[in-house]
Amino acid sequence: MDKAREAALATLGRILDKNQDLDRVLAALPDDMHPRDRAFVRQLVATCLRQLGRIDDLIDTSLRKPLPPRMTVVRHILRLGITQLLFMDVPNHAAINTSVDLLGRQKDKRTAGFKGLVNAVLRRMTRQGKSLLHKQDATQNLPDWLFEPWESAYGGEAVSDIVTTQSIEPPLDLSLKPGEDAEHWAKELDADILPTGSLRRKSGGRIEDLPGYGDGLWWVQDTAASLPATLLGNVKGQHVIDMCAAPGGKSMQLAAAGAQVTAVDRSANRLTRLKENMTRLGLEAQIITADGVEWTPDAPVDAVLLDAPCSTTGTLRRHPDVAWLKGQEDVDKLVPLQAKLLAHCASYVRPGGLMVYCVCSLQPEEGAAQIEAFLADNPDWQRQQITPSDAHILPEMITPEGDLRTLPSMLADAGGMDGFFAAGLIKST
Numbered sequence: 001m002d003k004a005r006e007a008a009l010a011t012l013g014r015i016l017d018k019n020q021d022l023d024r025v026l027a028a029l030p031d032d033m034h035p036r037d038r039a040f041v042r043q044l045v046a047t048c049l050r051q052l053g054r055i056d057d058l059i060d061t062s063l064r065k066p067l068p069p070r071m072t073v074v075r076h077i078l079r080l081g082i083t084q085l086l087f088m089d090v091p092n093h094a095a096i097n098t099s100v101d102l103l104g105r106q107k108d109k110r111t112a113g114f115k116g117l118v119n120a121v122l123r124r125m126t127r128q129g130k131s132l133l134h135k136q137d138a139t140q141n142l143p144d145w146l147f148e149p150w151e152s153a154y155g156g157e158a159v160s161d162i163v164t165t166q167s168i169e170p171p172l173d174l175s176l177k178p179g180e181d182a183e184h185w186a187k188e189l190d191a192d193i194l195p196t197g198s199l200r201r202k203s204g205g206r207i208e209d210l211p212g213y214g215d216g217l218w219w220v221q222d223t224a225a226s227l228p229a230t231l232l233g234n235v236k237g238q239h240v241i242d243m244c245a246a247p248g249g250k251s252m253q254l255a256a257a258g259a260q261v262t263a264v265d266r267s268a269n270r271l272t273r274l275k276e277n278m279t280r281l282g283l284e285a286q287i288i289t290a291d292g293v294e295w296t297p298d299a300p301v302d303a304v305l306l307d308a309p310c311s312t313t314g315t316l317r318r319h320p321d322v323a324w325l326k327g328q329e330d331v332d333k334l335v336p337l338q339a340k341l342l343a344h345c346a347s348y349v350r351p352g353g354l355m356v357y358c359v360c361s362l363q364p365e366e367g368a369a370q371i372e373a374f375l376a377d378n379p380d381w382q383r384q385q386i387t388p389s390d391a392h393i394l395p396e397m398i399t400p401e402g403d404l405r406t407l408p409s410m411l412a413d414a415g416g417m418d419g420f421f422a423a424g425l426i427k428s429t
């Protein structure tokens with residue numbers, strides 16, 4: 001396990017000091033690392049990132065004077081130690097001894113001078129940590145660039161609920177091919193059937209080993225991500241452009257529902273995964289690598305599903321690094337790109353055709369504000385109000401304007417869901 005803790009320390013450093021993303025750093029762990037160690041690294045680092053605001057507060061209030069700026073590694077060791085003591089089932093002596101050992105193994109020998117401090121802070125956590133946690137507010141885990149816009153858009157109570165669901169390991173959601181018996185597969189997969197129609201398993205185990213994977217009977221897709229495509233209604237026989245399609249969750253949904261799908265994305269790498277996914281499911285789509293701001297189909301199409309690139313702040317359960325790696329400047333860069341994609345996609349929908357715009361973001365600028373601006377500039381388009389009778393959409397997911405807004409705190413008892421925004425738009429005939 002010591003190798004795993006060393007790897008966790010290096011992983012945390014690469015994320016927080018070098019701005020690399022969690023999935024990429026984990027994917028670069030040595031091939032020969034035991035799966036148990038790999039899982040431990042993932043759990044330790046992801047839990048630390050989910051609780052980082054509170055953990056840093058505990059560290060800061062335990063120190064008489066701040067750590068020297070060049071001793072970031074000491075802070076990382078404390079962060080991982082506290083994560084194990086307060087948020088994981090690691091025995092106290094193991095969490096403390098391994099943290100002190102890690103200090104001793106650093107190349108920079110000045111870190112050894114912090115052994116007493118690390119020992120003292122971690123021992124304090126074993127005595128007072130739980131009661132100190134009770135005095136904290138869970139929203140301390142949100143940096144200001146997220147807390148402030150979320151509080152003004154959703155209210156303080158909702159933000160607390162969002163943070164609570166975001167601090168737990170997310171379950172595994174599967175979308176079943178249409179026509180498959182949900183009850184049967186729920187039993188086979190040891191899953192629950194959610195009101196949104198997805199099957200939900202507690203995470204764990206290799207996805208490839210689950211029944212039905214090799215036969216291509218389901219695909220992995222957060223239940224919230226499965227909702228936007230349903231807003232296009234019956235797509236059988238229709239030509240649908242899935243814009244920004246990779247890795248293909250929504251293309252699979254549309255093709256499985258009988259649409260003639262053209263999947264467009266600018267990332268050839270990600271489209272390779274889309275192709276593999278489609279092949280496993282026995283589905284077909286025309287696959288095009290292109291920039292969606294410029295690419296145009298040969299003839300007007302029935303519908304477009306635009307899953308625009310976004311800040312991904314609705315997916316912090318799975319990607320807790322996003323809170324610390326991104327910032328308002330990323331949102332500010334993405335908003336004009338989303339607007340350009342919306343305008344260009346709208347230009348090739350036939351009269352009477354539909355467009356669904358969606359993002360896995362909780363930032364209002366990337367969601368409702370984009371639709372308001374689009375409708376103001378395009379009088380030949382109207383919002384297609386979503387109603388509770390739309391399959392699998394729960395009433396609390398519909399905004400007063402008639403758009404879809406899922407929050408991570410929805411279906412909280414079942415483990416929550418990603419935060420998504422989607423709007424249905426119809427072009428005048």
Ligand SMILES: C[S@@+](CC[C@H](N)C(=O)[O-])C[C@H]1O[C@@H](n2cnc3c(N)ncnc32)[C@H](O)[C@@H]1O
Nearest residue numbers: 244245246247248249250266267291292307309
């Ligand atoms: C939210 S992901 C799409 C997820 C996908 N729709 C699914 O359901 O699996 C956004 C995608 O947009 C792509 N993208 C970003 N900018 C683009 C552009 N200008 N044109 C086309 N694709 C773009 C990215 O490569 C990425 O695959």
